Amino acid sequence: MARAQTRPTSRDVAQAAGVSQAAVSLVMGDKWRGRVSESTAQRVREAAHTLGYRPNLAARNLRLGHTRTVLLVVPALTTEFFAGVYTGAARVAAQHGFGVVLYPSPEGIGPARNPFASGQAALDGVIASSMAADALTAIRGDQLPLVMLDSDPGSTLGAATVNLDIADGVRQLTRHLLDLGHRDILHLAADVPSWTFDVRARELAARLAAVPGTTLRTARSPISIQGAVAAAHTALAAPGRPTAVVCDDDQLAAGTYKAARRLGLRVPDDLSVTGLDDLALATALDPELTTVRLDAELFGERGMRALLAVLDHRPPEAGDIPVHLVVRGSTAPPAPRP
Amino acid sequence: MARAQTRPTSRDVAQAAGVSQAAVSLVMGDKWRGRVSESTAQRVREAAHTLGYRPNLAARNLRLGHTRTVLLVVPALTTEFFAGVYTGAARVAAQHGFGVVLYPSPEGIGPARNPFASGQAALDGVIASSMAADALTAIRGDQLPLVMLDSDPGSTLGAATVNLDIADGVRQLTRHLLDLGHRDILHLAADVPSWTFDVRARELAARLAAVPGTTLRTARSPISIQGAVAAAHTALAAPGRPTAVVCDDDQLAAGTYKAARRLGLRVPDDLSVTGLDDLALATALDPELTTVRLDAELFGERGMRALLAVLDHRPPEAGDIPVHLVVRGSTAPPAPRP
DNA sequence: ACCTCGACGTTGTACGTATAACCTCGGTCC
């Protein structure tokens, strides 16, 4: 429980170097120019090195009043998407001397347990992706600067938001399917309440409603390949099969492939399938998946930049992040109806 | 940069409740029984609530000398495997009042930048997976209690280790292929220096060497589906094609599927393929992948328990974590040679 | 001879918390 032997402090270094603790702090903090002679600084550095001195972060954080660490709250890490978000956020954080700590919310995309109440690290701010309003207010209760990723700009209680232009992605997707001649479409939707999924449903419905003679059905699935197999199988086995399935993400599309196979349907000849995310999985599938590519790293970068802006009391950068359709082998014109 | 308005401290709460700061600390720390009356405790709790008081973690950490936070260093989060490790570790950590912070080492499985030097959170210990020796010594330099996951027990400089019994998994896998009649095997190996991959190569070679008339070739691939496509394509296009491919993980197997398809080879009729991990990807493939299931959550649990033991100066639990072969559709007897 | 000034430090203090040590006061026991 207790640390084996207590680590050396700046005072120990000071004593070893024959200077005051303040001098050590100055040297270690690289603020000694014009205050300490080059030779003394060197002596301090050597003493610190031989003692294996590392500044006590807790003390520094207390003194400074900030930690230069931010928390990135993500849903389950079952996909490489949020790894990309982290990478992007961590990169720009590092450029500004910040660290990023990753907190995968155990309950998935839904309400997260408050990670601050659980006595975790001290934080300067939070970047949270697609969270429910109650979890949001819990975080706000901590009065920490907050940036929301992919959340309803209307209900984030004034927090800054950074969004992917999912609506435009769905727009491109819908146009592609309509251009191919599809009129009977199944929406395989994630059964998780989240703005990012609501947008997909809303935009898809709006686009199809604008075209007479189209029909749109909806099936719900948990966000996993296995879950999607069951959901898609049920939906596709029902009478009046659609000619195309629009999936809320690539994992659902993978499940749809499997369900189609079981039903003896070939993709894309008998059934077109689309995904959303462009995971590595998308090109591992056979045929490769037509999907919408999301730039996860850019998303993370923009999120971190927005948080930095909030911390600086600057207005965060505006505008959604563009996405684009990637057409591959899983979409084709529908077979002529018998 | 500076926090908008400074958060209330325990002293503010004390003043609001008309008690001393010490009393607030007692009540908040749940150590007031027999020291503070129920009514006063209630008053303090109310004051804390209306002020929105949250204890300053940096101050608490400084005072206590520990943070009850440990770091989990993982390679890139491109797979759900380490999500499982995190989940397991976080679960047992929570049971002991600890938090777990996730640090995806930017350089992948290889040497990691020292996350402590970069001024991140203050930590009580580290769980690190498959790291190179130089990164290891960097961490040891911080004198933090350390547990290594899936690392050579002989070269961890005395750190505790927790390992999956990969060797046994490869043993089961090899027996399965030999039983099916395969004698010409290609090992598609990860091109990353890491003990966990060395074990695979060593065990596979040893098992096949024990059976006369077998041949073993090796091809190397980066750990990604796309990378494996190229590597497997090259290896399979060469003369003297193997009848089975043993892949270091499921992602490589997925790449092998694609390469085989391009070469007009059917799995498993023309080529058996095996993976290792049992990711969701394994059952998304067609045919489903024969692979070795690793219990990621148990792995994380054991890792955290070992760290807790080290922190308590107790000997960590011994013994490797068992794994087991999952036979699916990607393996079959080899086609009779023409 | 006096003042100024830069170079090179040092002393002192505060950050917010947890807890050891102390205080007070009404009731009990002998």
Added chain:
DNA sequence: GGACCGAGGTTATACGTACAACGTCGAGGT
């Protein structure tokens, strides 16, 4: 009636750091 005691607090202090404010000392200017 004095000793003792437990309940219900308070006071004081330390954790390790960063930095503002304060010396000190020798050189240079007048």
